[in-house]
Amino acid sequence: MLKLERVLITQGNFSVHADMTIEPQKKYAVIGPSGAGKSSLLGALCGFVPMVEGRLTWHGRDITDDAPGVRPMTMLFQDNNLFPHLTILQNVGLGLRRDLRLTAKDKENVERALCRVGLTDMAQRMPGSLSGGQQSRAALARVLVQGCPLVLLDEPFAALGPALRNGMLDLVQQLVTETNASLIMVTHDPKDVARIADEVIFVAGGIAHAPQPAKALMENPPAELRSYLG
Ligand SMILES: Nc1ncnc2c1ncn2[C@@H]1O[C@H](COP(=O)(O)OP(=O)(O)OP(=O)(O)O)[C@@H](O)[C@H]1O
Structure with missing residues (x-):
């Protein structure tokens, strides 16, 4: 606690x-x-x-x-903090590794999180090409991969x-x-x-x-x- x-x-x-x-x-x-x-x-x-x-x-x-x-703990802000120059997959991957050197297991985790928020098909898109709701889902996926207790x-x-x-x-x-x-x-x-x-x-x-x-x-x-x- x-x-x-x-x-x-x-x-x-x-x-x-x-x-x-x-x-x-x-x-x-x-x-x-x-x-x-x-x-x-x-x-x-x-x-x-x-x-x-x-x-x-x-x-x-x-x-x-x-x-x-x-x-x-991990925090989700109102503007979602997605990096505009990175794909959705990379943005979520940042939740696991800041240098984005994702292992095969990391990638699996990212893909599972994207699937869980319904964004599997958007993995290679840039944030700017997603709707507000989809961007929120991507930010949630990044929270999800971190697996923080708070x-x-x-x-x-x-x-x-x-x-x-x-x-x-x-x-x-x-x-x-x-x-x-x-x-x-x-x-x-x-x-x-x-x-x-x-x-x-x-x-x-x-x-x-x-x-x-x-x-x-x-x-x-x-x-x-x-x-x-x-
Ligand atoms: N960086 C800062 N420097 C100085 N004062 C600040 C700073 N950030 C916030 N404050 C002040 O701290 C107080 C509390 O702000 P805070 O953003 O925590 O309130 P809040 O309850 O979240 O408000 P809101 O519902 O409007 O978002 C406010 O009086 C604000 O002006």
């Missing part, structure tokens, strides 16, 4: 506190007002944003100062239409279940919470609140959450 122990995350003058445990094989939605610190929280977990106090542990091991690349998504499908978005959310849900990963996903949409989350991390007023069961929290939100939900 991942533990945030009395953590303080800062970005310039902004700061947010967090003290919580992320359990294995659970799905968490991170919600809260704009500018509350949701992206900062995910960035800090990945090692892109500094934790100036407290510590982060993974199965009891302190990983607070570990470089992003060696942490047990998958972090920062509003990854905000640019897609509602039907496609829901399809991607369902696919994410299936993939994290199949790989026994935990999911931590920032969203602005309460419908996403109902669709995907076991637990909710509510971020507001300088605090990332410890996770609470999604259904009970959304049915009976405390005042601060109620005013956010409107």
Whole structure:
């Protein structure tokens, strides 16, 4: 499990506190007002944003100062981060090897991941020749090959239409279940919470609140959450 122990995350003058445990094989939605610190929280977990106090542990091991690349997590951003000059196969392969010297087994893994997201026929295409939804699938395949126990998504499908978005959310849900990963996903949409989350991390007023069961929290939100939900 991942533990945030009395953590303080800062970005310039902004700061947010967090003290919580992320359990294995659970799905968490991170919600809260704009500018509350949701992206900062995910960035800090990945090692892109500094934790100036407290510590982060993974199965009891302190990983607070570990470089992003060696942490047990992978993050999918809204723009998918596909490299335009590389094929879809190469983009997914980067999830396994940065120098793209893929072994036969690596290639098999990449092809299996592409097949799992329905992109087998697109392997040799460039990202620019794919639709937004297909690009999202390719980015998901790259997350999949990494096989990380924690998958972090920062509003990854905000640019897609509602039907496609829901399809991607369902696919994410299936993939994290199949790989026994935990999911931590920032969203602005309460419908996403109902669709995907076991637990909710509510971020507001300088605090990332410890996770609470999604259904009970959304049915009976405390005042601060109620005013956010409107
Ligand atoms: N690189 C940075 N330098 C200084 N301040 C920053 C930086 N990045 C973000 N911030 C500030 O940190 C605060 C939290 O930003 P963050 O992006 O984490 O919020 P958020 O809850 O994800 O917002 P949104 O829902 O609008 O995406 C904001 O006040 C923002 O201005």
